[in-house]
Amino acid sequence: AKYLELLRTRGRAAERAAAPAVHTETGRMLVADGWDVLRTHTVASLGAWQALVTARWNNATLRDADRLVSARKVIIVREEPSVRVR
Secondary structure, three states: OHHHHHHHHHHHHHHHHHOOOOEEEEEEEEEOOEEEEEEEEEOOOHHHHHHHHHHHHHOHHHHHHHHOOOOOOOOOOOOOHHHOOO
């Protein structure tokens, strides 16, 4: 709940100002024996993803929010030619 409150009060504005995500969503999700938070980010390229990670690290509000995250997983949901590395 502290994480969601931080996102609501300061995090979303900081993300819009600093992070190059095309679209971001946050939602509560029932996982096993309790609720958890799922965040999705849509970016145009792997370079944009790196810029997003860097922007989050360089912004104190977003860095504070990241400290409340206990587990993180990055998944590319579908193949996209514009984000191919090779």
